[in-house]
Amino acid sequence: MGPRMAEQVSYDVIIVGGAMMGASVAWFLSSHPGFDGTIAVFERDPGYELCSTTHSNSCMRQQFTTAPNIPVSRFCADYVRNFRDHMGGGEDIPDLHVHPFGYMYLATTEEGAQVLRDAQALQAGLGAQTRLLSREALAEGFPFYRSDDVLLASYGPVDEGYFDGGTMFDTWRRKAKANGVTFLKGEVTAIAREGARITGVTLDDGTRLACGALVNATGPRAAHTAAMAGLDLPVEPRKRYTFVFDSAQSLGQDLPLTVDPSGVHVRTDGAGFMAGCPPRDGDPAVAPDDFTADHGLWEEVVWPALYERIPAFEAIRLRQMWVGHYAYNTLDQNALLGPHPEVPNFLLINGFSGHGLQQSPAMGRGLAEWIVSGRFETLDLSAFAYDRIAKGALIVERAII
Template identity: 55%
Template sequence: MTQAPAKTSYDVVIVGGAMYGSSVAWFLTDNPDFNGSILVVERDPTYEFTSTAHTNSCMRQQFSAAINVKVSQFAADFVKNFRTYMGGDPRVPQVTLHSFGYMYLADNETFAATLRESQKVQAACGAGTKHMTRDEIARDYPFYHLDDIIAANHNLVDEGYFDGNTLFDWWKRSAKERGVEYVANEVIAMNRNAAGTRVENVILKSGQVINCGTVVNASGPRAVLTSRMAGIEIPVEPRKRYTFIFEAEKPLDRDLPLTIDPSGVHMRTDGTYYLAGCPPDEDPAVDYDDFVQDHSIWEDKVWPILAMRIPQFEAIKLRNSWAGHYAYNTFDQNAILGPHTQVENFIFVNGFSGHGFQQSPAMGRGTAELITYGEYRALDLSPFNYERIETGEKFVEKAVI
């Protein structure tokens, strides 16, 4: 059942109403210098198959690029002070950031050197990352099997996981209360002006033609389907990622950091259970509606690695599992933000490649600034701008999971 918008013209039309559509919408309403009208068009208001619904809500400052560290630092502050950022509304819950950190394990000197260099970048940004020897890892976390490990990076400050869907729910609720209009509908086409420099209107599945001042592509893994309506190609495709929730017969005596094993398998504490995940060995683009699980990944790859890395995990029981989609930027696995170089009112918030939830506060704020002022103000997010796709200058980030 589609819904028709109340009006035929809006200052901002956001295509996609999940985490990023709602983040941009809310931050626009929170900007005192923005007083325009906002329409959010969401094709599936249940959000059942969105990346938002399948998130693991992890947060880390362990990146090799300083701007990625700063983006996550704002996210940590936003989560820890969520009610304050939401205007002190007593209905808004306090959100806990479970800071047991990430543990990047290195089994060779080349990766250990990369970790040491990244630690310097993170420290310069004020992050609490420390580089650890094998003996130091064993001292603090004696449950690991470390015969093949020579070093690690670990950070116990503002790094771990949080309930990201609480942020999403309240951004959406608050945006609606502040006048943002959400409709269950689908953008199926866009019309540009004669010069091709602006999107003049969008056409909805229900037939309405909606004039727009700015279009924001917040379509997650479907981003290229939206951009093509404006004649634009972007290197974003859906890639399948697997999550497994398991119970240990002999639970660990302390929190398990989000551990990135050299095999690519990652694992962490998840309440009274544990969470693990990994990319498939073969990682092609998948159909937008393909969420079928490959159960051999658990049996043949994940479980053996868990039992090898943490011997206490030899006796575990799988309790739940699911497959979700990364909005995967095949160019350089980092966000694509900002305006198109020719279609000047078409704004990207796409291609987060698994970093989306932890980056959503900073990227939503920055995109709202860009729409309001024509520039980023709180953080210079221009390294993520779309322009680099055309020039072929990759944003280099070594810490991509």
């Protein structure tokens, strides 16, 4: 997507942000049988070098602690597994590579164990195939862990692991373009609002465009975008670190994405491994262009935690590391989806707090349905509406990595 002039001065829908969420909305809306309007997608970083999509570890899981997230997870897992069918089955639609190594949550306190019990009961009741493991069962099935301090584990052997989110993203953009969506390089620098309605945008080159609806798909910059419309969003950029490494000693089997109580998580990654963690300074908000790394974090925090949990990681070699951003919803760590109650044609798809890429099929489809019909047609996503904030109906997600 290179520089292009806008093809017209007005669009039915303008999507601000062309990464995973913007591409999802563009594809699902342009392919919705009830929509025949015009769509433009504006992206300030057309190489996607700094966006959360590029920095994502592209994992999916069923192990959430709040009921609205689990049907979303089940749909998205089916969507990924049957991507070609969902996209129409054309010869130009690839299959998505999936590596189902599962997730493993470990609890070393009774409080943590109770969280796992409650969450697994909820997950099982909604059809997810997660299961609890005692310390003995964990040691038998996964002998590479140091498990003497583990009181309980929760394991998801089905529909959890890695998937090729990059190919899904590329395919959505390509097929949306084929449907007539205009993808443009440009940064929205102002949003025109008249009362309870967005009327258009101004770009960084001074171009002014009118619109019927505006979609905020700007990830960690979502609050900045909303502020241009005179609106508040409780979403802020927060750093997350990723480390790719090799181990001199084999584990003999795939390593589930293991969420350790230390705050470090680690999983199989091809022939090696991938670990991640939040910063060690209290997880503050940062500027959206702040990707400065804490270069002591690996040696002083991550490697010791890995070796403590998996003694086979005594001799490991760091190959690569990077810093990405969560679009962190400070209120309940869950998505904000649908119209803003003060300005109904300002549409939100924000605040995913680290699970956006895996939820993008359901959320993009749901927002497209809302734009066409004013309701979520195939999956009830109303729990993610912005008005839950005013109602005090927060859905606090405790399984945030």
